[in-house]
Amino acid sequence: MVAPTESDASRNPASPPPSAENVLEVRDLRTYFGLDEGTVRALDGVSFDIKRDSVLGIVGESGCGKSVLARSIMSIVQPPGYIPSGEINYTRPVNGVMQTDDLVQLDPDGEKMRSIRGGEITMVFQEPMVSFSPVYTIGNQIMEAVMLHQKVSKAEARNRTIEMLGLVGIPNPERRIDEYPFNFSGGMRQRAMIAMALSSNPKLLIADEPTTALDVTTQAQILELLLKLQEEFGMAMILITHNLGLVAQMAKEVAVMYLGKMVEQTDVGTLFSNPQHPYTQELLRSIPRLGRTKQTSRLTAIKGSVPPPYSRPSGCAFHPRCPKVISGVCEKFTPEPIQLSENQFASCLLYSDAEEHKMGETLPDTTAISSSEPEEKE
Numbered sequence: 343m344v345a346p347t348e349s350d351a352s353r354n355p356a357s358p359p360p361s362a363e364n365v366l367e368v369r370d371l372r373t374y375f376g377l378d379e380g381t382v383r384a385l386d387g388v389s390f391d392i393k394r395d396s397v398l399g400i401v402g403e404s405g406c407g408k409s410v411l412a413r414s415i416m417s418i419v420q421p422p423g424y425i426p427s428g429e430i431n432y433t434r435p436v437n438g439v440m441q442t443d444d445l446v447q448l449d450p451d452g453e454k455m456r457s458i459r460g461g462e463i464t465m466v467f468q469e470p471m472v473s474f475s476p477v478y479t480i481g482n483q484i485m486e487a488v489m490l491h492q493k494v495s496k497a498e499a500r501n502r503t504i505e506m507l508g509l510v511g512i513p514n515p516e517r518r519i520d521e522y523p524f525n526f527s528g529g530m531r532q533r534a535m536i537a538m539a540l541s542s543n544p545k546l547l548i549a550d551e552p553t554t555a556l557d558v559t560t561q562a563q564i565l566e567l568l569l570k571l572q573e574e575f576g577m578a579m580i581l582i583t584h585n586l587g588l589v590a591q592m593a594k595e596v597a598v599m600y601l602g603k604m605v606e607q608t609d610v611g612t613l614f615s616n617p618q619h620p621y622t623q624e625l626l627r628s629i630p631r632l633g634r635t636k637q638t639s640r641l642t643a644i645k646g647s648v649p650p651p652y653s654r655p656s657g658c659a660f661h662p663r664c665p666k667v668i669s670g671v672c673e674k675f676t677p678e679p680i681q682l683s684e685n686q687f688a689s690c691l692l693y694s695d696a697e698e699h700k701m702g703e704t705l706p707d708t709t710a711i712s713s714s715e716p717e718e719k720e
């Protein structure tokens with residue numbers, strides 16, 4: 343089960359050690375971008391766990407920080423982006439002994455991180471049409487990844503590439519291996535990208551909206567393929583999407599993101615049967631449902647839009663759009679994760695004592711940054 347925490351483990355010496363049953367534990371991760379308009383807090387204290395052999399779905403609207411989270415785990419955040427604090431604890435067996443590395447502390451261009459990225463932790467990017475270089479063959483690019491992470495000859499890498507292309511359902515892989523990306527359709531390119539990601543038998547696969555720009559039939563085929571290979575390879579998977587239907591079909595646990603924060607975390611059954619955060623509830627209400635009776639009211643839509651991250655609202659970031667906002671509370675105080683049941687957490691002031699906030703000594707949220715006072719990079 344995911345286990346959120348708002349404390350930065352690097353600032354809390356009493357923080358418990360990573361669990362061996364989790365392949366990845368993210369703790370209070372913050373990823374910022376220093377722009378002329380101000381500091382964009384793309385990730386602002388994200389925490390979650392993912393167990394081995396499990397599928398974690400991360401959902402939210404566009405602009406909530408889902409792709410930045412994936413790039414932070416892979417250590418491919420480009421300047422002006424930087425990670426000022428937090429931990430990404432990656433645990434795996436090395437020579438029969440469980441070993442944990444904090445990926446934040448590793449040099450992104452160092453030998454160790456390069457061996458992990460693309461080898462033990464791989465990623466399927468959301469745009470298959472631009473994921474491959476147009477000037478090299480599909481086989482050349484997959485073979486390069488195989489030889490980089492495995493001690494094999496070029497001939498062995500070619501055989502491995504042909505095997506993987508066949509495994510993901512590309513016909514005549516012995517011939518298609520020497521073709522260029524422009525010879526492949528969007529769905530075939532995404533299959534080839536999955537083949538590259540799985541060529542090194544990773545411990546964790548990050549699928550960042552893997553069905554973007556694909557037709558419905560191809561989407562279903564890609565999802566079925568991912569589920570089949572996830573079970574066959576016995577790997578953990580993070581599925582990043584804005585489609586709750588995909589989460590219901592594929593994930594075991596779900597984390598809902600809004601403006602760089604995890605607002606609700608639970609198992610997939612509980613999320614759909616008993617959502618607690620107002621944002622999650624509004625997301626579910628906005629889904630068209632097959633077989634519904636004729637309705638007199640229009641389909642529910644969440645009012646407003648995700649605000650620019652460099653002008654984050656004070657207090658709870660969702661309060662300007664929230665139908666259950668508590669006046670005088672939600673705009674002043676930042677909600678902490680609250681455990682509502684054994685396997686459900688929500689960051690919402692509805693589940694804390696509003697009067698306690700009004701009369702207590704809790705200080706107003708000061709995380710909103712003025713565009714005239716950009717934060718310095720560390």
